[in-house]
Amino acid sequence: MKITKLETFHVRPRWLFLKIHTDEGIVGYGEPVLEGRARTVETAIKEFERYLIGQDPMLIEHHWQVMYRGGFYRGGPVILSAISGIEQALWDIKGKYYNMPVYEMLGGACRNKIRMYTHVKQVGIKNGNSIDQMVEMARERKEQGYTAIKYSIIPPIRNIDTLAAVEEHVERFARVREAIGKDIDLAIDFHGRVSPAMAIRLAKALEPYYPMFIEEPCLPENVDAMVRIAQSTTIPIAAGERLFTKWGYRELLEKQAVAVVQPDLCHVGGILEAKKIAAMAEVYYRSVAPHNPLGPISLAACLQLDACIPNFLFQEHPGMPEKWDLGEGYLKNPFVIVDGYIPLPRGPGLGIELDEEAMKDKIFDGIWETPLLYEEDGSLADW
CATH class of the missing domain: 3.30.390.10 (Enolase-like, N-terminal domain)
Structure with missing residues (x-):
């Protein structure tokens, strides 16, 4: 062939x-x-x-x-x-x-269904949702059957910010936690937007509300900064979406900066490279939660990895209202989430087939720009 x-x-x-x-x-x-x-x-x-x-x-x-x-x-x-x-x-x-x-070619399945988590969507990257909006959307996710949800920290935080800003972020998390209860995992994504100094302060303030993890508490270039944050809190740290290949994960794992690694199978080198990273993480008793803000082929690849690694935690998907990320309008047989899980895929290969006829109205020129985010003084903020 x-x-x-x-x-x-x-x-x-x-x-x-x-x-x-x-x-x-x-x-x-x-x-x-x-x-x-x-x-x-x-x-x-x-x-x-x-x-x-x-x-x-x-x-x-x-x-x-x-x-x-x-x-x-x-x-x-x-x-x-x-x-x-x-x-x-x-x-x-x-x-x-x-x-x-x-x-099956990578060792066979370790489980018969894949636990999923989804996002509580923000309406914008500058000011985000009101706390009441966040609470309502979190309740909707729980009613949809999810056992784990996550939201991103918005609005931006200055490198050294006020007590009022910290209290606002903590109130948001506390209200969502109260709304969904103690039996639902709730994670928060700092998205690399927070300085190490403020990440430590925020983590301490959030600890009473039991975040499942803090994702990217600071930017990933300086692993020692993330180590310092991890050693300052009881909250597990997750990171890895902006790292590439097994070599990119070596220092993160050796210095035990994270409890959860998040390889993105569309960036890290593919399915087998992510499996090698999962094996490295297993040595350090670390969990794997593949990053996935993308489409249904990305999800299909992730599910194949999720099925066959012993240290799998759960699988991210954006949770689009139109279910595009699950394949509606893209796949002949879209994925279906049942009580927060996707059944183990059984089809050959990735187990999917594109519906190119249905995709015709979604073809475009490929131009999409990352939104820019600015501080109050007009300087660029980290996205």
Whole structure:
């Protein structure tokens, strides 16, 4: 079997889908997208296409090594996002060829259903929702059957902020916790928007309300800063969505900066690379909660990993009202969440098939820009 073509689709709201064709008629799907840089990643795919055409799609590890190590410069979000989507599609082809899910080829399932968590959506990235709006949406998520939810910290926090600002954020979390009760896990995403100094103060103030974890309490470039935060609080720390490959996770794990690692399978290097990271995390008794703010192919890849790693915690998905992230309008058989879980996928490969006819009204030029966020004085804030 040989690879004959790599076909890409820009689809709303901001996704890039990949379809790899073979001379035996088997096709594989991947989601090689970097938010705000989809067209740049598409160019990287076209560059890899020159190598991949005519190759045996079964040699996944070999092709990964060539794409990653074949140039003098390695890694980075653009190259790794391209590699990730290609790798997903190759696993999809291999699973279809052998008529088995990807997780069966990676050791078999450890569970029979996948626990999901979703977001309490903010109406904007500057001021967010009122506390009453947050409470109402959190209750809706609980009524939908979720056993875990998360929201992002908004509005921005100054590097050293006021007591009033801290109290406002704590009141928001406390009210949501009161609304959903003690039997629902509630996590908060600092999104790298908070300085280490303020993260420590906020974590201390939030501790009485038992956050499941604080995600990205500070930016990920300085692991020692995250270590200091982790050592200052009893709240578990989660991070990893902006890291790439096993090498990017080494220091995070060795210094025990986090309790939960969050590889993004569309950026980190793909399914097998994420499994290697999960094995590294297992050595340190750390859990894995794959990051996924993207589309249904990304989710399909995540579910294959979730099924076969012993230290899986739960799986993120955005929880769009129109269920696009579950595949409504994109997949012939969208995913269905039952009481907060997705049943173990049983189909071959990634277990999905694109509905290209339904997707036609969602095709666009791929231009999507990350919203910019500013402080009160007009300076740029971290998004």
